Amino acid sequence: MPDSGTSTLFDDLREAVTAPDLTQAEALQLCRSGTLLRAMMLVIVVLGVGLMFDARSLTTWLGELSSAAAVAVPATLLWVLMACGARHLIAKTAPMVQVAAASALGAVAALALWWPMASVGMAPAHSTHAIAPALTGALLAALIFQSERWRQRARLPAAAAARLADLQTRIRPHFLFNTLNTAITLVQLDPKRAEEVLEDLSDLFRAALGALDQDTTVGAEIELSRRYLAIEQLRFGRRLDVEWDLDPHAAAAKLPPLALQPLIENAVRHGIEPADKGGTIEIRTRRRRDRVLISVTNTVARGPSKPGHGIGIASVRERLRLMHDLDADFRSGLTEDGRYRVSIGLPC
Numbered sequence: 001m002p003d004s005g006t007s008t009l010f011d012d013l014r015e016a017v018t019a020p021d022l023t024q025a026e027a028l029q030l031c032r033s034g035t036l037l038r039a040m041m042l043v044i045v046v047l048g049v050g051l052m053f054d055a056r057s058l059t060t061w062l063g064e065l066s067s068a069a070a071v072a073v074p075a076t077l078l079w080v081l082m083a084c085g086a087r088h089l090i091a092k093t094a095p096m097v098q099v100a101a102a103s104a105l106g107a108v109a110a111l112a113l114w115w116p117m118a119s120v121g122m123a124p125a126h127s128t129h130a131i132a133p134a135l136t137g138a139l140l141a142a143l144i145f146q147s148e149r150w151r152q153r154a155r156l157p158a159a160a161a162a163r164l165a166d167l168q169t170r171i172r173p174h175f176l177f178n179t180l181n182t183a184i185t186l187v188q189l190d191p192k193r194a195e196e197v198l199e200d201l202s203d204l205f206r207a208a209l210g211a212l213d214q215d216t217t218v219g220a221e222i223e224l225s226r227r228y229l230a231i232e233q234l235r236f237g238r239r240l241d242v243e244w245d246l247d248p249h250a251a252a253a254k255l256p257p258l259a260l261q262p263l264i265e266n267a268v269r270h271g272i273e274p275a276d277k278g279g280t281i282e283i284r285t286r287r288r289r290d291r292v293l294i295s296v297t298n299t300v301a302r303g304p305s306k307p308g309h310g311i312g313i314a315s316v317r318e319r320l321r322l323m324h325d326l327d328a329d330f331r332s333g334l335t336e337d338g339r340y341r342v343s344i345g346l347p348c
Contacts, residue, residue, distance in 0.1 A: 032324070032325045032327055033325075033327055035325075036076075036080050039080055048061075072110075082108070083141075083145070102145035103138040106142065106144075107135070109141070110136060111133060111134050180201075183198050186234075200230055215257070216256070218251050218260075218346075219252065221258070221261065224258070228261050228264060229242055229264065232268055232272075240272050241281070244283055249287040250285040250287040253346050256316075263296045263342050265312065268298075279299035279301070280298070282298075283295075284297070292348055294346070297335070299339055313342065320344065320346075328344070328345065329343070329344065330345075
């Protein structure tokens with residue numbers, strides 16, 4: 001019989017690919033900066049193209065576009081804020097009702113910005129009646145809402161591919177064999193320590209084969225990484241020096257499951273294992289206002305190291321993008337002092 005954890009993983013992948021519809025407004029992630037940025041760009045482009053049909057010159061078109069943008073840009077921001085605040089109510093309705101609700105909020109947002117300008121004679125020349133900005137706001141809101149839904153659907157195959165790639169990085173045969181050999185050696189020398197190693201290994205594989213759709217936290221990922229490094233410490237001994245610099249206020253930030261351990265495993269494989277004298281791995285977390293910063297830094301071996309495929313880092317980067325969109329920041333490369341660092345920035 002197949003392993004239940006593996007079956008659960010592939011069931012999750014199949015459901016992700018065959019999901020029939022996105023009926024939850026929350027799934028559209030309306031409260032993120034990426035949504036606001038795409039909405040602003042879409043509104044400006046649509047207005048710009050529409051105003052081209054009546055513009056007699058480039059100067060006239062730029063003037064009309066700037067006048068329309070004076071209403072459209074703050075109205076778009078207001079719509080995103082209202083849609084974000086009402087997302088829990090919108091999520092309880094049918095898909096068509098969701099679009100209608102988004103359109104109604106768009107009309108309200110457009111009128112809320114147009115009316116004060118019209119009262120002082122500053123309204124755009126093409127919107128002398130309230131019906132024009134109301135319909136424009138409603139149509140643009142519906143277009144933005146639907147485009148976010150289409151974008152979410154298009155991301156489902158990418159999410160499945162990222163999960164498959166992640167599965168390839170999670171179960172490394174050499175790590176499993178080395179750990180089992182270490183446990184076998186410890187059975188006679190230190191049975192209690194051998195039991196602890198097998199418990200740590202069990203926890204790692206339980207997380208690796210667990211449900212990928214359940215978000216985890218920085219604190220949970222740190223604890224899992226400690227277990228992984230405890231196993232590797234038995235193999236490398238003094239060659240592996242680990243420095244922890246952790247901010248307790250960063251522990252609650254959301255992460256995809258098993259996002260940190262593959263980065264630390266890469267640091268061990270490419271920074272510690274090929275070095276005769278070993279090296280140092282530094283794991284650091286910090287909270288800065290509404291952002292959490294995570295870094296994994298390792299010394300680099302002077303001699304040749306095993307070439308990597310980049311699957312682990314690519315998988316973590318992709319899953320962070322799928323979870324946090326443009327709010328996540330992922331960087332990797334050599335530092336000025338010759339060490340290799342992977343840095344992650346997350347919203348709280």
